[in-house]
Amino acid sequence: MPEVIMPRLSDTMEEGILGRWLKHEGDPVKAGDVIGEIETDKATMDLEAFDDGVLERLLVAEGATVAIGQPVAFIGDGTGSGPDSDQDAGSEAGAGSGKKTDDGAASSVDVEAQDAEASAEVGAPSSGGPSAGEDAPADGDAHADTDAHGLDGGRVFASPLARKMAVERGLDPADIKGTGPGGRVVRADVLAAGEHASGEDTSGEHAAAASRDGKAPSSSSKSVPAPASAPAAQQDSLEIPLTQMRKVVAKRLTESAAVPHFFLTAVVQMDALLEFRAGINKRFADSGVKASVTDLLVRACAVALRAHPVVNSSWAGDKIYQHRHVNVGLAVAVPDGLIVPVVRDADRKGLAEIATEARDLAGKAREGTLSLQEFSGGTFTVSNLGMFGIDNFTAIINPPEAAILAVGAAADEPVVRDGELTTRKVLKLTLTVDHRVLDGATAAAFLQDLKQILEDPMRIVL
């Protein structure tokens, strides 16, 4: 019976949240039908059926976190030969993750590929554990009754060492997030999980004792109350679970912290640019295209990047990639965090095209409907907080890109012109640079050129 699995929907996605089911158990589905929504680290995406049939079982509840490749639903022929409802993974998953639900049932999923033996477990769901296969009745009828098995999660991949260490520490590998190839749980993960769990009560010991018996932890061991010894300070705080978006933002920016940064600031005189913008917006008012300062900045950066290809680079550990395409990312605030849609080949697109595209992308970003293609592959990022009245700030690099431009608000600056004190508009640009890729003079040349382009805006359209 075809499984519907958690799809991989972004380059950095490792797990997703089943946001909403759009179809219900028993609904007929066709391949390509959208049956639910997946909240990835970047956006909310469609969950499509890959097979025709009847949506017989929804395996995870809305809100559940599921690793890529793990089943979330089953599509059958409508005869109900899907998983037994007693094996209600959905309710379990509602409380945690899809991975979590195979707690103690590793061996049942082990044999899933060979399918027969595992079916015996349907009749004895509580036996779980490594001995389940051996406990299964040997007669073929038991196998013929139903082929449902191991639906409450995928096989847990863990290195032999990690398995052994997990048992010694009373941990279940299924509860541990694997960071090895294909999500394999490795020693480091067990150690990390062990540190995390060390403050917890005896529920782990339950698991350890059970494992030594060759049996999975009983279901009661899972109902042990949550740790009572949490620090007092935390008791007065509202616990906000991390969303995928938040997790990714945190992970990416933590990576960024390792980058040796330096910062360059330039002040741009904006009068010419603002005049230019007013001119073209007036001229193209009928077409509905309206260029923002940000659009002009994107275009100006693209032109400058084309002239300074070394800046259009990224760090790859043992080498540097200098990109042929100039893809300018635009940091967009969204309710839960931040996303950076990308204007591809911005150096080859006209201002109107950029303006249209940027608006479209920002809208999608806020709606959470960006496609993977639309928020990946950036080579440079522009972050504009000017609309919030921020004069000047530094941005954190969006790895592996080599630089990011922080744009503040245009501000009035006193100036003596023709013997009179007057004001002019200026904008502070701060370029954050990865020193591993670029040196000061190189980056300065780029910023200087960018400043000149913005102050002589005819160059923007060239």
Next chain:
Amino acid sequence: MSADADKTTLVTYRQALNDAIRSEMNRDEKVILLGEEIGIFEGSYKITAGLLKEFGPERVRDTPIAEEGFVGAAIGAAMLGMRPVVEIMTLNFSLIAIDQIVNHAAKIYGMFGGQQSVPMVIRMPGGGGQQLAATHSQNLEVWYAHVPGLKVVAPSTPADAKALLLAAIRDDDPVIFLENLALYNTKGEVPAGDEPAEIGRAAVVKDGTDLTVISYSRATTIAVEVARQMAEEGISVEVVDLRSLRPLDRSTICASVRKTGRAVVLEDDWLSYGIGAEISATLMEGAFDYLDAPVRRVAAAEVPLPYAKPLERRALPDAGDLRRVILELLDDTSFES
């Protein structure tokens, strides 16, 4: 002798072999040398330099180009109580003598019910990297390491070259003594005296905690060098030098990998069915629950080794290859130094 053993001298691998042979020839008059060009020519690689002059043509016997003949003759001489040390100019030519080595030397003791031992040594250098092309650059140690009845050693250092050769000559079984062209000029501290090593024991030549590299002969020198570099980067690599390919010291290998949880085998031989395959299988048995990732193998590309330098260089495993694989394995196990 114990006073001697405390003293060491810096000598080449070549000189260490020469010293061991001379020492045994002085100690036991039954020790004779047989081989092509080992006398007047002093050996293709000068391992027997000076010995003809010192011991005369009866004990340092130049042979015709007839590997099957003189290897077999050494077997017969050994059966009558001599202790022949045969030099085959390169390991590649031993294939001409393989019937005598595999069907005779390896069999006589067991097949005749333990009545007659065959105390002989076959020394031969293997290895590529000298632009000698496909037929002169092989590492076929696994052919011999596969055969019960033989003992197969492959020292990586001058000290081991001497001590294992002393052991091999005193051993009553046929010992295949594998040298490597690229090792002959390498230098190391070698104890004075004539204390033999124990055949059948591996050695941990560098201690480490994060990962084990298992290798032998020339490859060990690469492994040690890479381990040294990586130590500076905060990665602690343990190096196990097999020294003896038959018998294989499985417990030392397993003990190391049980400690580190990660294993890479570096071998000069071709990959398929190689030493690395045997060690991987050994670790499956002896360290399964201690492995944090599958064992990785770094071995020669599976082609007849080309003459052209860029191709030859790329076909043979080098420090860069080992380093890359170590880093990959560390990444696969989410290693943090």
Next chain:
Amino acid sequence: MNESRTAKASPRAATKAARQPAKGSAATPGAEAAEPGQLVEFYRRMVLIRKFELTADQMYKRAKIGGYCHLNLGEEASVVGLMDALRPTDYLFTNYRDHGYALMRGMDTGKVMAELFGKTTGVSKGRGGSMHMFDTEKRMLGGYGIVGGQIPPATGAALALTYRGAAGPDAEAVMCQMGDGTTNIGAFHESLNLAAVWSLPIVYVVINNRLGMGTTVEKAAGEPELYKRGSSYRIPGVRADGGDVLAVREAATEALDQARTQRQPALLELMSYRLRGHSVVDPARYRSAADLETAQEADPVPALRAQLIADGTLDEKQAAAIETQVEDQVAAAVAFADASPDSTPDQLFDYAYATPVPNAPTALPGERMVVLP
């Protein structure tokens, strides 16, 4: 040396040898060269080989003997003559057709049979079987199963003798027996060359039964007069009638003497016939009836019996008594072999190495090589 029964090839005698190719078929026993009692003893030995081999054939068919089993049937006079010429202090290496040599070297009939039966009491403790008779004491350093494999080690044994002492009438020598087909293999030529350049005390003996399995000598050898094949190495060759025990003994003694006293290697070719197939399982259908008839006419055992009776050395009763005594001896050998203990699996690794070594593998099939502590 009776030149009517031998031919010689040597650098010096090559032309002579070429003029006088021997016809091995004429079994004219050289009775005049031996004491009558000695000939009777030779007859007894030949009968022993004959009975032993016929019994081996039978035991093979009764599945008491496994593997390959090559018999000396038809070659008894060669075996007896050669082994009588060889001194106890000399060394012998043979090919796989080695039962008769083992018996004539003085190995116990029962232990040879026990080896065929694969028993622990066998001469090679049941490890070798039919092709691998060995006895250090008797200085038979092996029957060898690989064609030509025995020749380089035999040559090396002769090399070792050169370190033991000077040449002389009491010096030890090596005899290396082989079949006609073996003279085509590289090891033969490499070894003869070594023996020549190193002047080794060795006699290479070719039992030319005219068939290498099913291939005739003429089809296989560029020089079918095999005794001439030493000429390339200036090793003198002699061809003698392998059916004539005294001719064989005489040729072998002379060759061995040259080896002892002059360290002159020699090549001795004995013309003989194989009465049966290559091994017990070979029906030899490739042989013509005429060829078989020739072989049977040349059978040296009845020929010597007839001669001994004809010249009055033995009467029928005495001959029969010898045969009965030999039959009893072989029957006792079978009984001994039968009663001997089989090897047990715990003995499997008993002869793995002569010098014990750590980490020697001792895992049985399916057992772990590495035992976890």
